[in-house]
Amino acid sequence: MASIVLTNVDKVYAGGVKAVNSLNLEIRDGEFMVLVGPSGCGKSTALRMVAGLEDISGGEIRIGEKVVNHLPPKDRDIAMVFQNYALYPHMTVEENLAFGLKLRKMPKSEIQKRVNEAAKMLGLEQYLKRKPAALSGGQRQRVAMGRAIVREPQAFLMDEPLSNLDAKLRVSMRASLNQMHERLGVTTVYVTHDQVEAMTLGDRVCVLRDGLLQQVDTPQNLFDKPVNLFVAGFMGSPSMNFVTAELVKDGGTAVAFAGYRLPVPDSTFHDKPGLDQYFGRKVILGIRPSDFEDSVAANGNVSNGWVRIPARAEVTEELGSEINVLFLIDAPPVEHRDTVAAADQGDDTDTSLPLVGGKSLWTARVNARSHVRPGQNIELAVDTHNLHFFDVDSGLAIGHPANIGR
């Protein structure tokens, strides 16, 4: 096992497209690092450069103590799992697993031992003599994992390994991936565009956008303390609600937008140094859907720091345990380049309603006890301790430790 360190790594394609731009990233020994971002953000390119499948245009990549910039993949002692599994179709499962070991001239008995161990661990024992064509998607995926495991490499690289599985299988494979990492403790770099996968799997998550590193942190920190509008909008589903608001001081500190006025607790100013510079100025306010609650349904639990605001539910999405309430805010949508980029993922929750006409559509995630129906008025409670503030121009989170001095 080894750490992987990327220092100022660039990837410039022919034609001058910069896929990865001066990436600095340290993946610690035994860590599960997830690279996440919208498509085209350079995450796969970064992974392939670590693998040695792409040339490095600039900078340095180290695996362990060794600079690997010009080493071919076979000399880097790493294993990779591909999105489409890439199993050798003319070999049986057993031969697929043993292929890498055979090429390394390992003694037959050792190969047999490792293949059997991996097969046992992944529940593939009864399929060893089958060809990949005779396996289901999940089984093929496990063989692809097994091919990496038997090598006992310095690091695993995984390029969206679960994205070809159906939703249910993906969840269970996610759990077994977690378990496997726990057990083997091998440094793992995992690429995905699915932020749920990123949150659940990663020890730390690295958010990339247009080849630029946005933020590297634990999943919880990414969610609670996003460094800029992009990360705030990208992480979390449904994504964060944004509005351009004004920070006011008359009659207690508050943030005002679209006829609403939310008091800002003193602790917020303490946590976000520099926020007090913004009094009387515009900021972009962000509120997570999960920081809303139906004040009636949650009566009693809503007290200190929670503020009630009235709203009219336009659409409700009932998820069983929760309800997503979509409501309109009388303020134009925030058209910052970062929020647009983050919303441009085109996957799961597409919250664009026709004819919202200059208003922003917000989402509140409330308890299923709420029983709110479309068209009903609802009183929502907002947790004012979890308000997020962003600079209107730069899109950076105000008071985030990484942004102080920028």
Next chain:
Amino acid sequence: MTTATLEPKHARDREGIQRSPLARIIDRLGGGLLQVVVIVIALFWLMPTLGLFVVSLREQEANTSSGWWTLLTQPAQITLDNYANLLASGFTSSFWNTILITVPTTLLVIGIAAMAGYAFAWIEFPGRDALFLVVIGLLVVPIQIALIPIAGLYGTLGIFGSIPAVVLFHVAFGLPFAIFLLRNFFAGIPRELLEAARMDGAGEWKIFSTVVFPLAKPAIASLGIFQFLWVWNDLLVALVFADTENQPMTKALQSQMRQFQSNVDILAPGAFLSLLIPLILFFAFQRYFVQGMLAGSVK
């Protein structure tokens, strides 16, 4: 409306009660008729081959006095003398010559084209695309324009008339199509498969020999059969470049033709023999035409 009409149609079909006898006859005929037509076409197609075979089994006098179909009424005509005579004559050496020309040509074409196709598909080198365009351009060069210059070249090299000369000529003109075919097949192999092999520790040669070549078996087998047949049946190149002692069967058979009469007792068994080998080869490898080896590799 009766209740019977509400039943699912297939249920009625299975019972065969509700339907009129006429409908059933038409149904049977429909399936049967198709088979009859196919069999008739196949028999019609086989007729000349069958005739050739029968002719090769009759004495020359019988062949000159009556048609081969009279065998049907006089089975006693059958004799293996023609084959015995054929083997006793110099024809066997031309049979071996054909093999000595065809087998090395096929192997060389497959070997060179597979490696070249791999390079064109998967190795980045300067001028690759331009070179591939040249290969495609060579596809349309007719062999006739090369006969005289190559003959001159062979004369200078001192190999004119030899078997290697014929083989080299066939290889040169077989390669463009073979490279084109295999390159396109290789390019269709998912990139991840090669990358996985690379990660597993394989170099270019290992990737070629353990991943790409086995996967390309269907393409290589069909290319091999075609190449084999072209060279096996070739007359033009043999006529130009092969001496009498190095001549393949096609040329040997051609030399049995006379202006007013032909030696049917030599021609018929010779032609039948020359037809037999490609048939055997085809039946041996035909499954590769049908088999899709790539199923299941990637989703």
